[in-house]
Amino acid sequence: MSDLTRFTAAEIAAALADGSVTSVEVTRRHLDRIAAVEGDVRAFLHVDRHGALATAADVDRRRAAGEPLPELAGVPVAVKDVLTTVDLPTTCGSKMLEGWISPYDATVVSKLKAAGMPILGKTNMDEFAMGSSTEHSAYGPTRNPWDTTRIPGGSGGGSAAAVAAFEAPLAVGTDTGGSIRQPGAVTGTVGVKPTYGGVSRYGLVAMASSLDQAGPVARTVLDAALLHEVMGGHDPRDSTSLDMPVPPVVEAARRGDVSGLRIGVISELGGEGFQPGVRRCFEEGLEMLARAGAEIVEVSCPSFVHGIAAYYLVMPSEVSSNLAKFDAMRYGLRVAPEGVDDPSAEQVMAASRDAGFGDEVKRRIILGTYALSSGYYDAYYGSAQKVRTLIARDFEAAFEQVDVLASPTSPTVAWPLGEKLDDPLSMYAQDVATIPANLAGVPGISVPVGLSEGLPVGFQFLAPAMADDRLYNAGAALERLVTERDGRPFAAQAPELEVTR
Amino acid sequence: MSSPEISRDDVAHLANLARIELSDSELDRLGAELPAILEHVKVVQQVAGDDVPAMSHPVPVTNVFRPDEVTPGLTPEQALAAAPASEEQRFLVPKILGEE
Numbered sequence: 005m006s007d008l009t010r011f012t013a014a015e016i017a018a019a020l021a022d023g024s025v026t027s028v029e030v031t032r033r034h035l036d037r038i039a040a041v042e043g044d045v046r047a048f049l050h051v052d053r054h055g056a057l058a059t060a061a062d063v064d065r066r067r068a069a070g071e072p073l074p075e076l077a078g079v080p081v082a083v084k085d086v087l088t089t090v091d092l093p094t095t096c097g098s099k100m101l102e103g104w105i106s107p108y109d110a111t112v113v114s115k116l117k118a119a120g121m122p123i124l125g126k127t128n129m130d131e132f133a134m135g136s137s138t139e140h141s142a143y144g145p146t147r148n149p150w151d152t153t154r155i156p157g158g159s160g161g162g163s164a165a166a167v168a169a170f171e172a173p174l175a176v177g178t179d180t181g182g183s184i185r186q187p188g189a190v191t192g193t194v195g196v197k198p199t200y201g202g203v204s205r206y207g208l209v210a211m212a213s214s215l216d217q218a219g220p221v222a223r224t225v226l227d228a229a230l231l232h233e234v235m236g237g238h239d240p241r242d243s244t245s246l247d248m249p250v251p252p253v254v255e256a257a258r259r260g261d262v263s264g265l266r267i268g269v270i271s272e273l274g275g276e277g278f279q280p281g282v283r284r285c286f287e288e289g290l291e292m293l294a295r296a297g298a299e300i301v302e303v304s305c306p307s308f309v310h311g312i313a314a315y316y317l318v319m320p321s322e323v324s325s326n327l328a329k330f331d332a333m334r335y336g337l338r339v340a341p342e343g344v345d346d347p348s349a350e351q352v353m354a355a356s357r358d359a360g361f362g363d364e365v366k367r368r369i370i371l372g373t374y375a376l377s378s379g380y381y382d383a384y385y386g387s388a389q390k391v392r393t394l395i396a397r398d399f400e401a402a403f404e405q406v407d408v409l410a411s412p413t414s415p416t417v418a419w420p421l422g423e424k425l426d427d428p429l430s431m432y433a434q435d436v437a438t439i440p441a442n443l444a445g446v447p448g449i450s451v452p453v454g455l456s457e458g459l460p461v462g463f464q465f466l467a468p469a470m471a472d473d474r475l476y477n478a479g480a481a482l483e484r485l486v487t488e489r490d491g492r493p494f495a496a497q498a499p500e501l502e503v504t505r
Numbered sequence: 506m507s508s509p510e511i512s513r514d515d516v517a518h519l520a521n522l523a524r525i526e527l528s529d530s531e532l533d534r535l536g537a538e539l540p541a542i543l544e545h546v547k548v549v550q551q552v553a554g555d556d557v558p559a560m561s562h563p564v565p566v567t568n569v570f571r572p573d574e575v576t577p578g579l580t581p582e583q584a585l586a587a588a589p590a591s592e593e594q595r596f597l598v599p600k601i602l603g604e605e
Binding site for chain 1: 511515516519520521522523524525526527528531534535538539541542543545546547548549550552553557558559560561562563564566569571572579583584586587588589590596598599600601602603
């Protein structure tokens with residue numbers, strides 16, 4: 005039989021529906037693949053062989069009994085370790101939550117379970133989703149399947165690498181400043197940040213509540229749309245969840261027609277700081293889209309250049325507030341301070357937070373504490389919130405002229421592990437093209453567009469809020485053009501990983 | 506306009522406010538890194554005029570309620586399952602008041 009791990013999610017769903025394979029077979033093949041390549045990739049923090057196979061067997065039994073099933077029933081999925089699960093640990097890549105098991109499932113996880121999707125395990129991430137390389141995980145870095153000496157992006161490097169390495173056909177990620185899209189770009193996979201409020205945040209351990217959004221990770225645009233449809237929708241348990249239907253993303257992904265579509269190239273994103281190879285791939289993507297009938301125009305979003313500055317004030321401010329709950333009292337790590345007899349709760353809290361948090365988390369908590377402190381609040385947090393307004397206005401003005409916006413997803417290809425670890429500002433600069441969407445709440449997608457130095461380059465589309473379907477339409481068109489140019493699917497170009505048996 | 510000057514003592518004060526017992530080497534490192542980061546982000550102070558409103562959230566929703574229906578909550582066992590210490594169905598914590 006052909007290798008089931010190379011199937012797309014849509015192909016697996018079709019094969020399950022016509023009875024040519026069972027979910028147990030599909031799930032077992034992916035678990036075997038995980039066992040074979042994890043030594044190199046390290047995408048997972050926890051693998052749930054037993055639970056995944058139990059779900060698969062249950063779906064097979066229900067299918068055999070003639071029960072109508074959701075489209076992705078029996079298709080396995082991996083989940084970023086920032087979404088709570090009652091049957092697996094949720095560590096957020098932190099020592100603070102080592103071994104912690106949540107008493108409730110995140111709504112996204114409940115939806116995957118209701119859809120009959122076997123959960124293969126929980127994927128690695130930068131600690132509490134803070135980073136662009138997955139090197140800030142307390143459990144060690146994930147490696148990029150295209151070159152295991154390089155970073156897989158972050159914070160969702162585990163989800164992207166798992167999908168790129170054919171360990172899972174689908175994964176769930178979260179995106180606060182680019183943590184789905186940038187890993188997608190550097191691992192040659194598709195990643196979508198939905199409209200803010202389009203997917204429930206209930207059970208998503210918060211980093212920055214006004215920016216966080218969960219979304220799909222896949223190898224094709226259609227697969228991402230199929231998972232988006234399962235994850236999305238209103239949730240009464242999340243007061244910021246939008247009470248609107250999920251946009252018609254699957255239909256848009258099947259359409260993939262850009263004739264007459266107005267695509268705005270963002271003048272401020274793609275010049276200085278972007279590698280020549282990244283720019284070349286992006287421009288080639290634009291040329292292909294133009295030949296397919298899209299109208300390409302240049303659009304200026306002048307406030308985007310201040311996006312990183314605003315983000316690195318708004319986000320740490322929210323971080324310093326959100327992470328105050330890790331107080332060593334109700335759950336999580338508790339350590340006693342050294343050399344103190346009968347320490348107070350405050351002393352235990354301070355010692356536990358020192359022991360439990362890594363460098364990047366501490367850096368952001370301290371920065372956020374400063375930005376929110378009396379006397380500095382207006383100058384830093386207040387000013388950053390005004391810039392946020394200007395960025396949202398830039399989007400509004402741009403979307404009066406065009407249907408979607410476009411830019412390279414990330415300024416560079418995957419860099420060598422360790423290269424930027426001691427240079428936080430250089431790491432933060434990687435988010436320049438992805439951050440504006442989070443600040444304004446609009447959706448974005450990254451689609452592989454080509455190779456530079458043998459490494460994947462991502463093409464980003466952005467759309468107005470609740471017009472996520474436009475991303476899938478444009479993304480599917482680009483994907484088809486890239487596949488036609490290359491003569492094979494993008495993911496098939498990844499070098500073979502060494503397999504251990 | 507405020508200056509991003511921030512000393513090692515300031516970092517120690519912030520760490521105390523944030524309840525993180527930073528080591529000397531961590532204070533040294535953050536004392537050097539924070540001014541550099543603030544130097545980079547302070548540009549936000551020069552971008553927007555007084556007439557620009559602050560945006561705290563991308564979705565302008567207010568007073569969101571769900572139906573007032575009773576649904577099951579966590580049992581005491583579930584709520585305490587991950588507690589570092591518990592006793593008599595309560596979280597057991599270190600002393601919260603100073604010595605008498």
